[in-house]
Amino acid sequence: IRHCILLSFQAKTSLRSSRRRVTQEAQTISKPHTQTRPNLHRRFLQRFLEPPPEEESLPVTTSIKYTPLExxxxxxxxxxxxxxxxxxxxYRYRFFGEDAEIAARVLGIYAHMDHxxxxxxxxxxxxxxxxRGxxxxxxxxxxxxxxxxxAIKSHGANRAGPFFRGLSGLYTKATLEAAEDISGGCVGEEGFGGQSNFLVCVVDERVDRESNKGCGLEASFDVRVGVVGVEISTGEVVHGxxxxxxxxxxxxxxxLSLS
Known part of the structure; x- marks a missing residue:
C-alpha cells in the first residue's frame, strides 16, 4: 500500500511539474520576439519607415551644339x-521642332529630322x-x-554670320481678317503687303492761351494732343x-507716318 501511495504521489508531482513546464513554454511561445526586445523592434520600424536617402543630383551637362540658325x-x-x-x-518658310510636327499634321506637309x-x-x-490654315x-x-x-549682309559686319531675323507679323483669329497681307485684300511681294494696320486712339485738350503768353511757336498752339497706337499684326505699341x-x-x- 505504501508503495502504491508513493507511486501515486510521484506521478502527481511529475504531472504537476510537466504541466507547469508546458505552461511556461506556451507563454514563451505566445510572446512575440519583439516583446522580449522592444528596442530592436523600434529600431527596425524606424529603419523600415524612414524615407530612403536622397541621391545627390549630378549637374546635367548638355552637349547639344546648335547651328547659328537654330x-x-x-x-x-x-x-x-x-x-x-x-x-x-x-525662298521658303521653315518650321522647327514641335512647330514642324504641328504644321505637318495640320497642313499635310512632310517633316524630317535636320541637325x-x-x-x-x-x-x-x-x-x-x-x-490661314x-x-x-x-x-x-x-x-x-x-x-x-x-547685298547688305555681304558688305556689313555680319557677313560671316546668319541673316538677322525678327518677328514681323503675329496672327490670330481676331487679327487675321484685318491683316490685308494675309486675308488677300492687298497681297504684295512674297505674300506680304507694305501697309501697317494700327488701331489708334487720340485725345486732345484745349490749351489756355492766356496762361501761354510766350512768343513764336508756343503762342500758336491751341491744343495738347495724346496718341496711342497698336499694330494689330505684331502687337507693337507707339505713343506720344x-x-x-x-x-x-x-x-x-x-x-500719315503710322500708315
Missing part, C-alpha cells in the same frame, strides 16, 4: 513660347494660305522675316504727346 530659333521660341513660328530661310530639330517648310508665295486650326502664328538683304494748332497738322503728320 540658335536664332531657340531665342525666338524662348520669347514667344505659345506661337507657331514660320522662319524665312531663303537638332524636326523641320518642315513651305514656299514663300504660299505663306498666306498656310497662315494654321490660324483656322486654332493656333497663333508668328512670321519671322529676314531683316537684311544679301505733343502740342498742335487748330488745323491739327501735327496729328495729321503722325497718322
Amino acid at each position: 540658335q536664332q530659333v531657340v531665342e525666338l521660341k524662348r520669347k514667344h513660347p505659345d506661337v507657331i513660328l514660320m522662319v524665312e530661310v531663303g 537638332s530639330f524636326m523641320t518642315a517648310s513651305v514656299p514663300t508665295f504660299r505663306l498666306n494660305v498656310h497662315v 494654321l490660324v483656322n486650326a486654332g493656333y497663333k502664328v508668328g512670321v519671322v522675316k529676314q531683316t537684311e538683304t544679301a 504727346e505733343f502740342n498742335d494748332n487748330f488745323m491739327r497738322s501735327g496729328l495729321e503728320a503722325v497718322i
